[in-house]
Amino acid sequence: MKRVVSLIAGALLLSAQAVGLAQAYPSKPVKVVVPLAAGGTGDTLARTVGDGMARELGQSVVIDNRPGAGGLLGTTSVLNAPADGYTLLAVSPSHVINPALHAGSTYDPLRDFEPITVLAYTHQVIAAHPSVPASNLRELIAYAKNNPGKLNYGSAGTGSATHLNMELLKSMAGVDIVHVPYKGSTQARQGVLAGEVQLAVDGLLPLQPLIKDGRLKVIAVTSSRRPQSNPEIPTVGETLPGYASDTWYGLLARSGTPREAISRLHQAAVKALQSPAVREGLTKLGADPAGNTPAEFRAFLAEEQKLWGKVLKDSGVKPQ
Incomplete structure (x- = not known):
């Protein structure tokens, strides 16, 4: 009988300790691994939201930049960290593209991570050199169909979102536009400015001044909605129904992270995204704040994985 009482007492003690730990989270700084170099849109966005989350959590949110191997280096570092909610991963579409693109990838984007929330959406633009005889997507498609293989477009590299966004368009529109991979979006932007390629896919923010002064023409944004900062720019889907990229x-934790920690992190992120300071910071980046639920984010990741797996297969891109 004494042994039974002792076991029950021990179980109650462990339960009480677990509740105490859950209530205490977070009791130390939270690290967010950004698998990108410092200074870019993704890094600045993570820092902006991280500052807002720190105010909500009552703990510092530290950004740890770990660029390399297309994001695999930073992702692997999070997989090797404890699943305690103190090491998070900031992700973009490459998170679901990399496992299909890199033969040596060691993670599953759904099985190995717990979604927290989508933080924000930014916009990619199809831009054209002024010499291209098209001012909108309908005219561009018509020209490409009449001149197969004569147009080139620059991307940030094979397998990048800028590459796959155009490959999806090519497939849906039935046009032949030649891909020219560059070593980054800056080089692709310089390529279209110099006329090395006629088209490029790039972020709206760095393209805005070039479009404003007439050095480039804007054709459309690849997003499912027009950008809040530039509502005059049409989406690809307005011409090609069903297209949306x-x-x-977003923000992820390692699989196995306590649900209490996920819930607390989600709450902090959503509140941060609703704050005027964070919203103003995201607007300056040309980003639209999000803040969906973990379940919604997981469903979205599954859709993204299916979409880009098909685009990679259809475009003939081989695992590297």
């Missing part, structure tokens, strides 16, 4: 940034 949102550039998003």
Whole structure:
């Protein structure tokens, strides 16, 4: 009888300790691994939201930049960290593209991570050199159909979102436009400015001044909705119904992270995204705040995985 009482007492003690730990989260700084170099849109966005989350959590949110191997380096570092809610991963579409693109990828984007929320959406633009005889997507498609293989477009590299966004368009529109991969979006932007390629897919923010002064023409945004900052720019889907490719940034934790921690992190992120300071910071980046539920984010990741797996297969891109 004494042994039974002792076991019950021990179980109650462990339960009480677990509740105490859950209530105490977070009791130390939270690290967010950004698998990108410092200074870019994804890094700045993570820092902006991280500052807002820190105010909600009552703990510092530290950004740890770990670029390399197309995001695999930073992702692997999170997989090797404890599943305690203190090491998070900031992700973009490459999170679901990399496992299909890289033969040596060691993670599953759904099985190995717990979604927290989509933080924000940014916009990619199809831009054209002024010499291209088209001012909108309908005219561009018509020209490409009449001149197969004569147009080139630059991307940030094979397998990048800028590459796959155009490959999806080519497939849906039935046009032949030649892909020219560059070593980054800056180089692709310089390529279309110099006339090395006639088209490029790039972020709206860095393209805005070039479009404003007439050095480039804007054709359409690849997103499912027009950008809040530039509602005059049409979406690809307005000409090609069913086309939608949102550039998003989200927050994940390792699989196995306590549900209490996921719930607390989600709550902090959503409140941060609703704050005027964070919203103003995201607007300056040309980003639209999000803040969906973990379940909604998981369903979205599954859709993204299916979409980009098909685009990679249809475009003939081989695992590297």
